[in-house]
Amino acid sequence: MFDIDLWREIFQSINKNRLRTILSGLTVVFAIMLFTILFGLVNGLQNTFTEAFADDANNAIFINSGRTTKAYKGLQAGRQIQFENKEIDYIKDENGNKVEFITARIYKNVVASFRNEKSNYSVRAVHPDHQYLERTIMDEGRYINQRDLNQKTKVIVIGRLVEEDLFRKTKALGKYLNLSGIQYKIVGIFSDEGNDDEERLIYMPVTTAQQVYGNNEFVDQINLTYNPDMNFDQAIAFSNSIEKKLKERFSVAKLDQRAIRVRNMAEASKNVNQMMVVLGILVLVIGLGTLIAGIVGISNIMIFIVKERTKEIGIRKALGASPKSIVSIILLESVLITAIAGYIGLLIGTGILNLAGPSLEEYFIKDPSVKTSLVVSATILLVLAGALAGYVPAKKASKIKPIIALRNE
Amino acid sequence: MLKINQLHKSYPIGDSSLHVLKGIDLEVEAGEMVAIMGSSGSGKSTLLNIIGMLDEADSGDYILDGVPIKNLNEKKAAIYRNKFLGFIFQSFNLINYKNALENVALPLYYQGLKRKERQEKGKFHLKKVGLLDWAHHLPSELSGGQKQRVAIARALAADPKLLLADEPTGALDTTTSYEIMEFLQQLNDEGKTILIVTHEEDIAEMCKRVVRLRDGVIMEDKKVEQVRASEYV
Numbered sequence: 001m002f003d004i005d006l007w008r009e010i011f012q013s014i015n016k017n018r019l020r021t022i023l024s025g026l027t028v029v030f031a032i033m034l035f036t037i038l039f040g041l042v043n044g045l046q047n048t049f050t051e052a053f054a055d056d057a058n059n060a061i062f063i064n065s066g067r068t069t070k071a072y073k074g075l076q077a078g079r080q081i082q083f084e085n086k087e088i089d090y091i092k093d094e095n096g097n098k099v100e101f102i103t104a105r106i107y108k109n110v111v112a113s114f115r116n117e118k119s120n121y122s123v124r125a126v127h128p129d130h131q132y133l134e135r136t137i138m139d140e141g142r143y144i145n146q147r148d149l150n151q152k153t154k155v156i157v158i159g160r161l162v163e164e165d166l167f168r169k170t171k172a173l174g175k176y177l178n179l180s181g182i183q184y185k186i187v188g189i190f191s192d193e194g195n196d197d198e199e200r201l202i203y204m205p206v207t208t209a210q211q212v213y214g215n216n217e218f219v220d221q222i223n224l225t226y227n228p229d230m231n232f233d234q235a236i237a238f239s240n241s242i243e244k245k246l247k248e249r250f251s252v253a254k255l256d257q258r259a260i261r262v263r264n265m266a267e268a269s270k271n272v273n274q275m276m277v278v279l280g281i282l283v284l285v286i287g288l289g290t291l292i293a294g295i296v297g298i299s300n301i302m303i304f305i306v307k308e309r310t311k312e313i314g315i316r317k318a319l320g321a322s323p324k325s326i327v328s329i330i331l332l333e334s335v336l337i338t339a340i341a342g343y344i345g346l347l348i349g350t351g352i353l354n355l356a357g358p359s360l361e362e363y364f365i366k367d368p369s370v371k372t373s374l375v376v377s378a379t380i381l382l383v384l385a386g387a388l389a390g391y392v393p394a395k396k397a398s399k400i401k402p403i404i405a406l407r408n409e
Numbered sequence: 410m411l412k413i414n415q416l417h418k419s420y421p422i423g424d425s426s427l428h429v430l431k432g433i434d435l436e437v438e439a440g441e442m443v444a445i446m447g448s449s450g451s452g453k454s455t456l457l458n459i460i461g462m463l464d465e466a467d468s469g470d471y472i473l474d475g476v477p478i479k480n481l482n483e484k485k486a487a488i489y490r491n492k493f494l495g496f497i498f499q500s501f502n503l504i505n506y507k508n509a510l511e512n513v514a515l516p517l518y519y520q521g522l523k524r525k526e527r528q529e530k531g532k533f534h535l536k537k538v539g540l541l542d543w544a545h546h547l548p549s550e551l552s553g554g555q556k557q558r559v560a561i562a563r564a565l566a567a568d569p570k571l572l573l574a575d576e577p578t579g580a581l582d583t584t585t586s587y588e589i590m591e592f593l594q595q596l597n598d599e600g601k602t603i604l605i606v607t608h609e610e611d612i613a614e615m616c617k618r619v620v621r622l623r624d625g626v627i628m629e630d631k632k633v634e635q636v637r638a639s640e641y642v
Contacts, residue, residue, distance in 0.1 A: 016506030320491020320519040323483045403463040
C-alpha cells in the first residue's frame with residue numbers, strides 16, 4: 001500500500017535534515033562511483049585482451065612445412081617438405097568432424113595496377129573456408145566459393161584499403177585488376193578487425209593460383225580450426241596427433257622441429273583465458289571490497305541517524321506512533337537516500353569513465369565501461385544492506401521506552 | 410476516570426534495586442485537576458510515567474477509564490496513548506524540524522486522519538491556544554511560553570481523556586508560568602481531567618487537589634481552594 005502521508009513525512013525529514021541526508025548519501029555515492037570506475041577499468045583491460053585475439057578464430061591450428069634438420073629412415077637432412085592439396089584431403093579424411101574449417105594458403109607477391117595506380121600487394125590463395133578462419137568481413141560482393149575452385153576462375157577478393165589505394169573514387173567491385181600482368185575480376189571487397197595490413201591483402205582461389213603460378217598442386221600452409229566443442233586439452237592433443245601423422249606421412253623424425261610445424265592457438269587461448277580468470281577474480285575482489293566498504297559506511301550512518309533521532313522517536317511514540325511506523329519511517333528514508341545516491345554515483349562513475357576512457361588506451365585499457373545492470377544490482381545490494389543495517393537500530397529505536405528518550409537533559 | 414491500586418515500581422541500580430514506588434493508591438475522578446508534588450526522588454515522575462503508559466509498573470493495578478492497563482504490547486500501548494492521553498513536558502518536546510501546525514497535527518496523523526482533517530483540527534487547537542498566526546513557524550522561532558502552548562495544543566489535538574503535565578512550567582519564568590496555568594485551568598473548567606507533576610507550591614495551589622509523595626508513598630492527599638492564575642497575570 002502506498003501511504004502518501006508516510007512519504008510526506010519522509011520527504012519532510014529528508015528535506016529538513018539536509019546535512020545528514022547529504023553526508024549519508026555521499027558515502028553511497030562514493031562507494032558506487034568507485035565500484036563503477038574500478039569495474040570499468042578492469043573491463044577495459046579485458047576488452048584489450050579480447051580484442052587482441054578477436055582478429056582470427058581462436059580455435060585455429062596453423063601447419064607449416066620447411067626443410068628437415070635430421071636424417072631419418074635413410075633420408076638425408078635438408079630435404080624440403082612440400083604440402084599439396086592431397087594433404088588437406090588427408091587431414092579431413094583422418095579427422096572427420098574434429099575439423100571445423102580447413103583451408104590452404106599460398107603466398108604470392110604481386111604488383112597490382114589499375115589505370116595509373118600501381119602498388120605491391122600480398123596475395124593469399126585460399127579455400128572458401130578461409131573466410132571463417134580469418135573472420136573476414138565482406139563489405140561488398142562475395143568471397144571465394146567452391147565454383148571458383150572447380151573452374152579455376154580468375155577472380156579475386158580485395159581488402160578495403162586496396163580499393164582505397166588503387167581505385168580512389170571509382171567502385172572496384174566488378175572491375176578487372178591487373179596482378180603482375182594477368183587480369184582478375186574483383187568479386188568482393190572485405191574488411192578485417194585486425195590491423196591495416198590485413199586489409200591490404202588480396203584473396204584468390206587456391207586452384208587458380210596453382211594453375212597460374214606453376215601448374216602444380218603445391219600448398220604453402222594449411223590452416224584449420226578444430227571443433228569448438230573440444231576443450232583446450234583435447235584441442236592440443238588433436239594438433240599433436242596431426243603433427244605425428246604428418247611426420248610419419250613425410251618420413252620426418254619425431255624430434256625434427258623445422259620440417260613440419262604445427263602451431264595451435266589453443267595454447268595461447270589457454271593463457272589468455274587464464275589471464276581472464278585472474279582478471280575476473282580481481283574484479284570480484286574489487287567489487288566486493290568496495291561494496292563491503294559501502295555497506296559498513298551505511299551501517300554506521302544508520303546507527304548514527306537512529307541515535308540522533310532517539311528523542312524524536314520518543315516524542316512520536318508518546319503521541320501514539322506504533323513501532324511499525326517508527327521502523328518504516330527510518331528504513332524508507334535510508335532506502336530512498338541510498339537508492340538516489342547510488343544512481344548519482346553510477347552517473348558520476350560512468351561520466352568519469354567516458355571522459356577518461358579515450359586517454360587510457362595507451363595503458364591497455366580500451367572502452368572502459370560497466371553494464372548498467374551490474375551497477376544497478378550493486379546499488380540494490382547496498383540498499384538492501386542499508387535497510388538491513390538500519391533495521392536493527394530502527395527496531396531497537398522502536399522499542400525505546402519514551403521516558404528514556406524524553407528524559408530532560 | 411483513573412484508579413490505581415498498590416502500585417510498586419523499582420529500578421535496578423547495579424546489583425541492588427531502587428524501590429521508587431512503594432504501594433501507591435490513587436483515584437482520580439473526571440474533571441479533577443490534581444497536582445502531584447514531591448521533592449526530587451520522591452517518585453512523582455515515575456508515577457506520571459506509569460500513568461502515561463510510558464513505563465510499566467512492577468505490580469499493582471491501573472485502570473484508566475474502565476480499561477485495565479496491564480501487559481500492553483507496544484502496539485496497543487501506542488493506540489491507548491494516542492486515544493487516552495495528552496502529554497505536556499517540561500522541555501516541550503516539539504519536533505524541531507516541524508512547524509507549529511505540523512507538530513499539533515502529528516497525533517492526528519497517528520490516529521489515521523486525512524490530511525485535510527488534520528490541518529483543520531490542528532488549526533482549531535492552535536487557535537484555542539492563541540497561536541494561529543504562528544502556525545507556520547518552527548519551534549526555534551517561538552518563545553518558551555509559545556512553545557509550551559503549542560505543546561498543549563498538540564496534547565489536546567487528539568482529544569484525550571487525560572492531560573498529563575510533567576513540570577509544565579519548569580522551564581518558564583513566573584509570568585509565563587501563570588499564563589500557562591491560567592490556560593490549563595480554563596481547560597479544566599471546560600471539563601478536562603488534568604494531572605500535573607510539579608515541585609512548585611504556587612503551581613500546586615492552582616490545582617484543585619494536591620497529592621504529596623515522599624519516598625515512594627503518598628504522604629498527603631487533600632483538596633485545596635484553587636487559586637486562579639488569572640489573579641496574578
